[in-house]
Amino acid sequence: MNLKKIGAWTAIAVGVIYFIVPLIGTFEFSLRMRRGEYSLDAYESVFSDVRFHATFGYSGLMAVLTIIFGMLLVVPTAYWVRLRLPQLRPVVEFVTLLPLVIPAIVVVFGYLRIYNSSSYLPFTASERATDILLMGSYMMLSLPYMYRSVDTAMRTIDVRTLTEAAESLGAGWTTILFKCIFPNVMSGVLAGSFITFAIVMGEFTMASLLDRPAFGPYLQLIGANKAYEPSALAIIAFLITWVSMGLLQVVSRFGKARPART
Amino acid sequence: MAFLELSHVKKSFGQVHVVKDFDMAIEKGEFISFLGPSGCGKTTVLRMIAGFETVSSGTITIGGHDLTDLKPNQRNIGMVFQAYALFPNMTVGQNVAFGLKVAGKPKAEIDVTVKEMLDLIHLGHLIDRFPYQLSGGQQQRVALARALAIRPRVLLLDEPLSALDAKIRVSLREEIRSIQRKLGITTIFVTHDQEEALSISDRIVVMNEGRADQIGTPFEIYNFPRTRFVASFVGTLNILPGHVADGASGRIEIDGQAVHACRDLARLTGRSACTVALRPEAIRLGTAGDGANHLTGKIEEVSFLGAVLRVRVRLADHAISLDMFNNPGVAPPERGSPATVTFAREDVLIVEEAA
């Protein structure tokens, strides 16, 4: 019993040291831009860089668009599969997991082959079209998380009976989807959204190879050329992720506190 | 022509025939119960009326109009589900208003109707609660109000009470029945509880393996079951095999003892065996005057059920159960003692074997 406890605490301690110490080191280093004293100069430098604002804004916008279009794809799909094609669920789940096993670099080369400027669908011909392609690729990257969180939320409501109840009251399928289903899987939608936000903000491969001014490539560029700013950026990026994860926790608690049925 | 008619309705899922040639005519304002064991197709028939399942063949009409090609949201049929199915994201008031909003009714009218419906189920004070803040019985009443708010042509209830505990079941079924009477709405109520069906229905449809075995008033169903299945499913009838001695005069032998029947004699002609049903409360211990049937045997079991005693008398191969009122002044019959039972000729029911 006691030995077990000691073992558990040791494991936790090792984990904390492994994760926290480098972080503290990075943070400490990011404060040492001014010689001989701690300061926030590195952060000031980062925040005053126009490229920081531009890339951060760009990626933020991409994240929001990815979330909106991703959810418009995922919620109806998960709904339809649960309602009408339950036998297809394993297949759909497998497909949504593919982005986890196929490296992003492979996917992006596939995109460049198929959607290059001399193809039938020349997505890379203009910047706007490339943005759409990039958003599509982000949707794909976040698919495993979005689908799973939405599908889990759907498990807590009786999709089929709610649909039939709404139908018998005269509702068409858009009403059912947006008034009866969407609001009840909101906790899943939000959870998926925060993960998606974190993924998109830090994504490098897709944005870099499609040559879009996103936050990930900017991080890489600064990392290669400056001394103190990369540490400050790393801390900022971590904070974004943590805030997203924290919100996710809050949302999932909130969702659990209101059971759909007794 | 009846208000709601199902004629030759069939339903198969792949190779499995779940509903076989179902015929039924319901008058406007009637309260009909579907009664039958699990898996006999009650829900399936209900879902075909609501439009959630297509019919494999046959037609369903309301007021003379064929429903077959209408989608569920075009049929104007109210439905109440076993699991309540309230929208968890909406308050009680919003749930009840949902169908009216979808229909594009003006807000003032919606508010009036919602209030009227909630008053009907005595839950006006809970209008701003969410479903998870209600008890099961309250949720089901809200579901009923929601279904009624759209003034449906027909109300369908699929075992609406089976998730509730016994006391609420009884009070809520009476409430449902009185609301139904007040609104005069044509209603189909699915249950596998015979007491529930007998107590609240105008007519009962006893279903067995995808067919309507018998359709009739509770009085008819209980007193004159037509088939062996109905007899055994409704009430606790004695079912005994009989040997037909003389079909025309209704003379039958049960375990070698002669019994006379005066009802359903047509079912005896041209047959050597039949199935006899006897209600326990129609049988008494002892002998009686002219013309009554007598059977002799031995008391096998006496169980005390409170107001009544149930006594089982063994004939030869078969036993017969009878009910007698509990009388504190009279000692109960003793196990093992010889006994004679008596019952009137009119109480001998000849029932059909399953078709």
Ligand SMILES: Nc1ncnc2c1ncn2[C@@H]1O[C@H](COP(=O)(O)OP(=O)(O)OP(=O)(O)O)[C@@H](O)[C@H]1O
């Ligand atoms: N979608 C379906 N696919 C295949 N078989 C089905 C389907 N729906 C129902 N069945 C079968 O049809 C039969 C009748 O089902 P139904 O739900 O109508 O029974 P029920 O009388 O309502 O029973 P219960 O009292 O248990 O609710 C069952 O044997 C069931 O397995």
Ligand SMILES: [Mg+2]
């Ligand atoms: Mg059923």
